[in-house]
Amino acid sequence: MPEGLRSPTVFTPKTISEAITNKLKNPDARFWAGGTYIMSRPNFYPNPNQRDIIALSGIQDLSRIYHADRYLEAGAMVTIQQLITMGSFVFSKELYNAITSIGSSVIRNQATIGGSLCTSDMRFTMSCVLATLNAQAEIRMVSKSAAARWIPVSKLYDRKGNFLYADNALLTKIRIPTDPTSQNMFISRTLDSPMNNPTESVIFSLQYTISQGNLTSPVMCITLPGSCFYMSQDFDNLLSTVNFPVTPDKTAKIAKRLASDLRLSVRQNSSMLQIERAVRLLENVLNEINISYLEG
Amino acid sequence: MRLNCNINGSQYSLVVNSDKPLSHILREQIMTFGDNTQCQGASCGNCIVLINGNAALSCLVPAFKLNGASILTFEGFQKTRFCHDIERAYADVGNQPCPQCYPSKTIIIESILNKIDKENQNRIGGFQMAQGPHNDMSPNSQATASANEQAARSRMGTSGFTTEMIAKELAMSSCQCIEVSDLEKIINLAYKYRSRRRARRS
Numbered sequence: 001m002p003e004g005l006r007s008p009t010v011f012t013p014k015t016i017s018e019a020i021t022n023k024l025k026n027p028d029a030r031f032w033a034g035g036t037y038i039m040s041r042p043n044f045y046p047n048p049n050q051r052d053i054i055a056l057s058g059i060q061d062l063s064r065i066y067h068a069d070r071y072l073e074a075g076a077m078v079t080i081q082q083l084i085t086m087g088s089f090v091f092s093k094e095l096y097n098a099i100t101s102i103g104s105s106v107i108r109n110q111a112t113i114g115g116s117l118c119t120s121d122m123r124f125t126m127s128c129v130l131a132t133l134n135a136q137a138e139i140r141m142v143s144k145s146a147a148a149r150w151i152p153v154s155k156l157y158d159r160k161g162n163f164l165y166a167d168n169a170l171l172t173k174i175r176i177p178t179d180p181t182s183q184n185m186f187i188s189r190t191l192d193s194p195m196n197n198p199t200e201s202v203i204f205s206l207q208y209t210i211s212q213g214n215l216t217s218p219v220m221c222i223t224l225p226g227s228c229f230y231m232s233q234d235f236d237n238l239l240s241t242v243n244f245p246v247t248p249d250k251t252a253k254i255a256k257r258l259a260s261d262l263r264l265s266v267r268q269n270s271s272m273l274q275i276e277r278a279v280r281l282l283e284n285v286l287n288e289i290n291i292s293y294l295e296g
Numbered sequence: 297m298r299l300n301c302n303i304n305g306s307q308y309s310l311v312v313n314s315d316k317p318l319s320h321i322l323r324e325q326i327m328t329f330g331d332n333t334q335c336q337g338a339s340c341g342n343c344i345v346l347i348n349g350n351a352a353l354s355c356l357v358p359a360f361k362l363n364g365a366s367i368l369t370f371e372g373f374q375k376t377r378f379c380h381d382i383e384r385a386y387a388d389v390g391n392q393p394c395p396q397c398y399p400s401k402t403i404i405i406e407s408i409l410n411k412i413d414k415e416n417q418n419r420i421g422g423f424q425m426a427q428g429p430h431n432d433m434s435p436n437s438q439a440t441a442s443a444n445e446q447a448a449r450s451r452m453g454t455s456g457f458t459t460e461m462i463a464k465e466l467a468m469s470s471c472q473c474i475e476v477s478d479l480e481k482i483i484n485l486a487y488k489y490r491s492r493r494r495a496r497r498s
Contacts, residue, residue, distance in 0.1 A: 007312075007314045008315050009314070010297070010314045035356065035357075040356060044315075044317075045313075045315060053314065053315065053360065055361075103467075104465045104466070105351075105411070105465060106341075106352060106407070106468045107353070110356060193467075
């Protein structure tokens with residue numbers, strides 16, 4: 001053990017309320033789900049200022065998966081690989097492909113849903129995809145009452161992609177809509193690896209329906225992993241004015257608006273390449289929808 | 297903290313920092329040098345080990361998660377018959393990974409072969425086993441499931457892994473020293489050798 005390096009205390013609660021009590025007694029301790037993101041940060045070890053750890057892996061309630069008719073409910077400690085195994089039976093092909101695109105199975109075996117949603121300053125594919133699908137997250141506030149609240153995943157972050165409940169709540173469950181009767185279409189694209197190349201990677205997802213040639217009820221989310229989490233009602237309204245077949249002028253107009261919105265939203269450390277890529281992804285997706293519409 | 301675990305078949309009781317990554321423990325306290333890791337936790341993929349039979353990046357596993365675990369590094373894996381299957385496949389295809397990523401790619405191939413075995417067992421046991429106790433499948437979701445399954449099967453080779461899937465698994469290792477098509481051949485051959493040996497035994 002290197003001299004002067006403190007070994008962090010590891011708490012291993014068995015219930016959610018025990019975990020919250022641990023956090024109340026040790027406000028500096030951090031919740032530990034899979035640990036893939038925390039451990040991949042530079043200078044994680046050795047670090048003299050290491051915080052104590054509340055390991056969530058012993059809490060059975062957080063590792064359960066429940067499938068009802070219209071949704072799939074997964075505990076925060078369910079690994080992405082487990083979600084994929086379960087999801088192959090209930091998710092649409094596009095959603096299934098979006099989730100399987102998250103790293104290799106080596107990472108997916110370890111990374112958890114809760115962990116990937118709760119990283120403090122980096123947004124990955126799960127956040128983008130679940131926000132678009134209007135998934136809900138149950139969070140327990142770190143207080144004596146440990147009150148539980150269901151909130152949409154899209155409301156967990158600010159525009160810069162910071163997690164709003166970083167130190168005052170515990171995310172316990174995710175509810176993903178899987179209504180088989182729904183007519184919603186879903187598209188998701190990821191450029192580059194968000195984990196290895198956060199300054200160049202872009203994650204895009206869009207849920208929509210086409211009704212009588214109109215793009216109806218579109219919900220779009222664009223994530224630039226280290227700098228922006230972009231979801232805008234105004235922009236979704238603009239997308240809903242698209243009629244198919246869409247003209248190149250209309251596509252260019254929408255792309256221009258997205259570029260200016262993103263420039264206002266991003267943190268200073270984002271690159272112009274990411275914004276350009278996000279805009280091209282949107283154009284590309286609109287073209288794809290256009291082609292599939294024309295092909296009937 | 298005191299860490300009790302099994303590394304390459306030997307039982308160890310070590311005093312380590314609770315947050316110390318397994319890669320550091322292996323290098324500093326067990327003196328294994330097969331992992332070639334240089335990335336300091338940036339997921340270069342060169343420090344893969346098998347923990348309880350599953351491949352994991354040792355730089356992303358802290359000591360407090362390892363109590364009672366069985367860890368197999370490349371040094372330990374090299375002494376097993378399973379490694380000989382993969383080495384024989386390398387020789388037959390006439391291509392092998394570079395010395396830098398040889399250990400990690402070999403371990404990834406082993407984990408892929410384990411995964412194929414598991415999938416085959418699940419198929420034999422039926423899909424109901426994989427669904428879990430609470431699943432209540434509607435006819436539509438069953439249709440989606442069977443469509444996904446059929447699409448996957450239609451793309452499968454002899455071992456059940458597509459080129460696309462292999463490329464995704466190997467994306468963990470950043471070294472591009474070997475073609476994915478060659479790796480697919482290697483996996484298919486290694487799987488064939490392993491199946492043959494099992495058949496002989498049974």
